[in-house]
Amino acid sequence: MYTNLINHIRRYIELDDDTIDILNKYIKPVNLKKKDFLLKEGQVCRSIYFVEKGCLRMFFVNDKMSEQITQFALENWWISDFFSFIDNKPSGYFIQTVEKSEILSIDTSSFEMMLKELPQMERYFRIVMQRALAASQLRAKYMYELTKEEFYTHFCGSFPEFVQRVPQYMIASYLGLTPEYVSELRKKKL
Amino acid sequence: MYTNLINHIRRYIELDDDTIDILNKYIKPVNLKKKDFLLKEGQVCRSIYFVEKGCLRMFFVNDKMSEQITQFALENWWISDFFSFIDNKPSGYFIQTVEKSEILSIDTSSFEMMLKELPQMERYFRIVMQRALAASQLRAKYMYELTKEEFYTHFCGSFPEFVQRVPQYMIASYLGLTPEYVSELRKKKL
DNA sequence: ACCATTTCTTAAACCAGCTTAATTTTTTTG
DNA sequence: CAAAAAAATTAAGCTGGTTTAAGAAATGGT
Numbered sequence: 001m002y003t004n005l006i007n008h009i010r011r012y013i014e015l016d017d018d019t020i021d022i023l024n025k026y027i028k029p030v031n032l033k034k035k036d037f038l039l040k041e042g043q044v045c046r047s048i049y050f051v052e053k054g055c056l057r058m059f060f061v062n063d064k065m066s067e068q069i070t071q072f073a074l075e076n077w078w079i080s081d082f083f084s085f086i087d088n089k090p091s092g093y094f095i096q097t098v099e100k101s102e103i104l105s106i107d108t109s110s111f112e113m114m115l116k117e118l119p120q121m122e123r124y125f126r127i128v129m130q131r132a133l134a135a136s137q138l139r140a141k142y143m144y145e146l147t148k149e150e151f152y153t154h155f156c157g158s159f160p161e162f163v164q165r166v167p168q169y170m171i172a173s174y175l176g177l178t179p180e181y182v183s184e185l186r187k188k189k190l
Numbered sequence: 191m192y193t194n195l196i197n198h199i200r201r202y203i204e205l206d207d208d209t210i211d212i213l214n215k216y217i218k219p220v221n222l223k224k225k226d227f228l229l230k231e232g233q234v235c236r237s238i239y240f241v242e243k244g245c246l247r248m249f250f251v252n253d254k255m256s257e258q259i260t261q262f263a264l265e266n267w268w269i270s271d272f273f274s275f276i277d278n279k280p281s282g283y284f285i286q287t288v289e290k291s292e293i294l295s296i297d298t299s300s301f302e303m304m305l306k307e308l309p310q311m312e313r314y315f316r317i318v319m320q321r322a323l324a325a326s327q328l329r330a331k332y333m334y335e336l337t338k339e340e341f342y343t344h345f346c347g348s349f350p351e352f353v354q355r356v357p358q359y360m361i362a363s364y365l366g367l368t369p370e371y372v373s374e375l376r377k378k379k380l
Numbered sequence: 381a382c383c384a385t386t387t388c389t390t391a392a393a394c395c396a397g398c399t400t401a402a403t404t405t406t407t408t409t410g
Numbered sequence: 411c412a413a414a415a416a417a418a419t420t421a422a423g424c425t426g427g428t429t430t431a432a433g434a435a436a437t438g439g440t
Contacts, residue, residue: 060331060334060335062334062335063335068334068335070327070330070331070334071327081327082320082321082323082324082327083324083327083328086320086321086324092331115313119309119310119312119313120309122309122312122313122316123305123309123312123316125316125320126312126313126315126316126319129316129319129320129322129323130272130276130315130319131272131276132319132323133272133319133322133323133326134272134273134275134276136323136326136327136330137260137261137271137272137273137326138273140260140326140330141250141260141282143333144250144252144258144260144366145250145252145253145258147396147397148396148397149396149397167416167417167418168417168418169416169417169418176334177397177398178397178398178399179417179418179419180397180398180399180400180418180419180420180421181396181397181398182418183418183419183420184397184419184420184421186418186419187419187420337426337427338426338427339426339427357386357387357388358387358388359386359387359388367427367428368427368428368429369387369388369389370388370389370390370391370427370428370429370430371426371427371428372388373388373389373390374389374390374391374427376388376389377389377390
């Protein structure tokens, strides 16, 4: 069970069957249908989430009352509002499924206990965080150097499967463009 | 020696004197004057850097041949091109001192050996990476929700000492604005 | 103190991408 | 399958922030 997570951990550290059993004590599976919420604005984000199957989005509601998506998570991605998770502060975000999803969740206290019982997991999470940071540095670089049109084209070229799977207006929101402008860009490309 | 680094590590994990001695084997101090480079575009970024004293900036040169700053590092910050560091890919960035600085550097192989000899440091770096990720999520949120003018005002309000210490055109670059526009904003505030 | 270099300012013309608002297409649900 | 809801398109007008170009002020080295 949780084959995706186990395989993901095994990319980075050794993991025997006994350790997997221990690990299982700390992990809570959550099955969600489309548009279910894992986190709502104002709540403290008390868990980190791993996507076994499905897709999540993280967004906040801006002053114009429209949803601003800041992150997606597909299979094998961890997602959380780390700011809220680390310091137990109320979150400004929503985390919601984009489609029917199987999520694994580890809450704050399980996370600490798990790391105490299985210190080798510190290494796994160090590497996960380091890679997430590298990804976020890369994304920031693209946002600095590309025009919005180039950013859109580059994104569609890099993640074609993703573009199929997620509604266009969500991609627009994630890239920081209006749906109208994306529409215009698509017309131009044809 | 390296009091800032030692204190920083002690914020997150226990550290006895013997451990510090071991740690020292892996750390290379580098003293730099203003505008010296730690990394140039095209090189593989083979180290992570800790600022004991001073200030670093990380930037790339865009197609208009102007410098786009993506990060600063003051005292007690780690900085690196993690994308290049992790996968040994040539970096697209420069890392340069903004002022005379004392830097501590750990190269790729020292990093791996150090983590093997002192596995408790995995925890320290897991926490450092996690916090860096939280900071980068927060920064991204501001970039999404604020206009450039608000972003500038917010930045100056949040880091007044920093604004003193770093030339205005660098702050403009970091925030993704032109120096001309920052000039206009300042005039407006007075 | 003086010259060279770096940094900051001013102002006008310009444009990428947004807003608004109305219409059409697609998807969801009973 | 039909009605309702959600998502995508179109087009015109507008604006926040850039570009360009020139001059002024601050900083640093000798």
